[in-house]
Amino acid sequence: xxxxxxxxxxxxxxxxxxxxxxxxxxxxxxxxxxxxxxxxxxxxxxxxxxxxxxxxxxxxxxxxxxxxxxxxxxxxxxxxxxxxxxxxxxxxxxxxxxxxxxxxxxxxxxxxxxxxxxxxxxxxxxxxxxxxxxxxxxxxxxxxxxxxxxxxxxxxxxxxxxxxxxxxxxxxxxxxxxxxxxxxxxxxxxxxxxxxxxxxxxxxxxxxxxxxxxxxxxxxxxxxxxxxxxxxxxxxxxxxxxxxxxxxxxxx
Amino acid sequence: xxxxxxxxxxxxxxxxxxxxxxxxxxxxxxxxxxxxxxxxxxxxxxxxxxxxxxxxxxxxxxxxxxxxxxxxxxxxxxxxxxxxxxxxxxxxxxxxxxxxxxxxxxxxxxxxxxxxxxxxxxxxxxxxxxxxxxxxxxxxxxxxxxxxxxxxxxxxxxxxxxxxxxxxxxxxxxxxxxxxxxxxxxxxxxxxxxxxxxxxxxxxxxxxxxxxxxxxxxxxxxxxxxxxxxxxxxxxxxxxxxxxxxxxxxxxxxxxxxxxxxxxxxxxxxxxxxxxxxxxxxxxxxxxxxxxxxxxxxxxxxxxxxxxxxxxxxxxxxxxxxxxxxxxxxxxxxxxxxxxxxxxxxxxxxxxxxxxxxxxxxxxxxxxxxxxxxxxxxxxxxxxxxxxxxxxxxxxxxxxxxxxxxxxxxxxxxxxxxxxxxxxxxxxxxxxxxxxxxxxxxxxxxxxxxxxxxxxxxxxxxxxxxxxxxxxxxxxxxxx
Numbered sequence: 104x105x106x107x108x109x110x111x112x113x114x115x116x117x118x119x120x121x122x123x124x125x126x127x128x129x130x131x132x133x134x135x136x137x138x139x140x141x142x143x144x145x146x147x148x149x150x151x152x153x154x155x156x157x158x159x160x161x162x163x164x165x166x167x168x169x170x171x172x173x174x175x176x177x178x179x180x181x182x183x184x185x186x187x188x189x190x191x192x193x194x195x196x197x198x199x200x201x202x203x204x205x206x207x208x209x210x211x212x213x214x215x216x217x218x219x220x221x222x223x224x225x226x227x228x229x230x231x232x233x234x235x236x237x238x239x240x241x242x243x244x245x246x247x248x249x250x251x252x253x254x255x256x257x258x259x260x261x262x263x264x265x266x267x268x269x270x271x272x273x274x275x276x277x278x279x280x281x282x283x284x285x286x287x288x289x290x291x292x293x294x295x296x297x298x299x300x301x302x303x304x305x306x307x308x309x310x311x312x313x314x315x316x317x318x319x320x321x322x323x324x325x326x327x328x329x330x331x332x333x334x335x336x337x338x339x340x341x342x343x344x345x346x347x348x349x350x351x352x353x354x355x
Numbered sequence: 356x357x358x359x360x361x362x363x364x365x366x367x368x369x370x371x372x373x374x375x376x377x378x379x380x381x382x383x384x385x386x387x388x389x390x391x392x393x394x395x396x397x398x399x400x401x402x403x404x405x406x407x408x409x410x411x412x413x414x415x416x417x418x419x420x421x422x423x424x425x426x427x428x429x430x431x432x433x434x435x436x437x438x439x440x441x442x443x444x445x446x447x448x449x450x451x452x453x454x455x456x457x458x459x460x461x462x463x464x465x466x467x468x469x470x471x472x473x474x475x476x477x478x479x480x481x482x483x484x485x486x487x488x489x490x491x492x493x494x495x496x497x498x499x500x501x502x503x504x505x506x507x508x509x510x511x512x513x514x515x516x517x518x519x520x521x522x523x524x525x526x527x528x529x530x531x532x533x534x535x536x537x538x539x540x541x542x543x544x545x546x547x548x549x550x551x552x553x554x555x556x557x558x559x560x561x562x563x564x565x566x567x568x569x570x571x572x573x574x575x576x577x578x579x580x581x582x583x584x585x586x587x588x589x590x591x592x593x594x595x596x597x598x599x600x601x602x603x604x605x606x607x608x609x610x611x612x613x614x615x616x617x618x619x620x621x622x623x624x625x626x627x628x629x630x631x632x633x634x635x636x637x638x639x640x641x642x643x644x645x646x647x648x649x650x651x652x653x654x655x656x657x658x659x660x661x662x663x664x665x666x667x668x669x670x671x672x673x674x675x676x677x678x679x680x681x682x683x684x685x686x687x688x689x690x691x692x693x694x695x696x697x698x699x700x701x702x703x704x705x706x707x708x709x710x711x712x713x714x715x716x717x718x719x720x721x722x723x724x725x726x727x728x729x730x731x732x733x734x735x736x737x738x739x740x741x742x743x744x745x746x747x748x749x750x751x752x753x754x755x756x757x758x759x760x761x762x763x764x765x766x767x768x769x770x771x772x773x774x775x776x777x778x779x780x781x782x783x784x785x786x787x788x789x790x791x792x793x794x795x796x797x798x799x800x801x802x803x804x805x806x807x808x809x810x811x812x813x814x815x816x817x818x819x820x821x822x823x824x825x826x827x828x829x830x831x832x833x834x835x
Contacts (some may be wrong), residue, residue: 154790158782182792190790193785198805207801209793215792247805264791 104270105170106131106274107303108153113144113164115152115328116216122148124328125164130272130303137306137314139339140325141347146205146307147191149325150276153305154188155181169271183215185271189261189278195249201260202244233266237293262293272303291316310329319325324350357410369471385438389413392540395440399509399543399602402516405494412529412539418452425696426725427665429638437573439541494558501557503587504549508576511547513531518549521578526646526673531624532606533640534667538574542607545576548587550616556587559815575606579617583649588619590818591635604663606641614649614676619657621814623822625829626662628693636664636693637660643670644700647679647708655814656680656699659822670729671700675710681710686822688829689722689754698727698759703736703769712743715807718754720832725757732769740770750799750830800827824834 108130115123122145130136140146152159155178166173173181208222237259249257258278265273279287294317322338323330331354392413398408490572498505529539550556581587610618627635645654656670672681683699701710719726730741747756758775780802789796804823811819
């Protein structure tokens, strides 16, 4: 079976600084991976590079998504092929209503996948159903995207977008940060409802909090720009208990 | 919206519509002198007062100089090389759309302009498929039943000389400025609207569906009068790119609102901006001013400016009546080598007068986009208030945005707020959109439309939709 994501010997620099230094990662359909690591280990850089952020330069190595080399791909092409990134800090776009944005995104992806774009009425039905699942109020549709949203609202909005876009691989960057318990639970419910045997998930997180609700199959620890240790779902609790220094010892 | 199909039908056939004026097919030799003005007046069969007024304007014009304070640059204009009276130029008739420049057709398509209208705009002979005369008649009957006068100003000069004499030049006197003065001497046509006391005009008035507007030439004159307790909404312009043989356009628009009257004036302007090197574009030097003469009167200007090589235009409100209100909502987009120097003047004279200015400038390419504003609260304008928000968005690193606000507060009780921002589209916003599967070009247009939302929501619905498409088309290639 073709892996959803295959990263080999990835080296990335930002302004001549080495951030990712020989990273390898393979995610197969149906798998949920988590990458944990202390601040500054290169987690957010990794998620941006995977989504093909134009500011990051890949020095060497390869990234294949769904069997395709995506090093030369534009961000929108990756998105249209089913790669989704839930941002740690979703940006506000003043004056652009959530519903306008969501519809542009969903129809952009549907068109690229040769599916019929939704008309306004169909789209409202689809989006309202998903919003109900995530317990999001309808007035949310008509607010400017992420403008004046609380931390919880922003993250719920990210998950709503994920559920609407139905990607093959979802990368969730620090989706648990800034959430209270209720918001965390509804976000986790959203992620769990997304999981199936064809989709992959990459959870990037500092803490184990989200991992209590969304149980990963495989957990990696990232330090100094590479994955230094890989374990199972019990690993986050061991890290919580013994700290990253313990992982470092295990790795050596 | 429900009127839209009718209007579309109408536009496609307005050559045969009922508004046409009798213009003989001859023209004056280039040059401007008293004889030219007498000729124009004679051709228009104007009463004596008009020719006298025109001549006074001309005499004054000879004594003044072209202004040079605007932040625009252009080669000197040779006023003696212009022909001031000519029959509407017949564009060469084409047999089908196949003969039209494909670039133009592509733009029409993107703007969603109906096929028959495309033909008319491109100068293709249009078959009379629609019963346009009946549509025109319906419009005229509805207006007449309400007592509203809406006709070419040349017709008004003949039919309603008293109204014209009373109001023409009463808001923008011929001594006002160089271009307004020239216009007063030589204007050939424009629109006239009179809404009598207590009447709410039953439809949006649009020059767009009147063929005269297509050929009013370079010196257009518009006069709108709203008597006590009346309301009128007037739409000017057209989102389709308009080409014109005349490079210099110097229009004058005068609005008069009496007690409790309200005038809403919306413009979508997309005149030919010239090619990528800026050659051949139109110079649009316009004087637009409204007087809120009555108590509680209100004048709103909304403009979407995307065209012309050079735009020089400051739709203004003179708030004379107590409690009167002035509003200015503007989006000015410049690309390539376009230059826009635009803004507004809010002159507070009466007590408790309020004004709102929302100006959005978008500068792309090598263009220059200037906002110039004046808020003046006079000694009698007790408790007057102004709110100004002036935002600039710059695309790329070759464009320039400038803001020149001028505030004159002449009494202690005035409350004036001014907010200004200048920004670029952030990389984060673009990446966010693109990560969601939206192309870079669509993302820019989404973000720019969001930036302009406060202004778009002031436009009548069908104009708002056009305005959004217009920005999309004009932003094409703004980021390489």
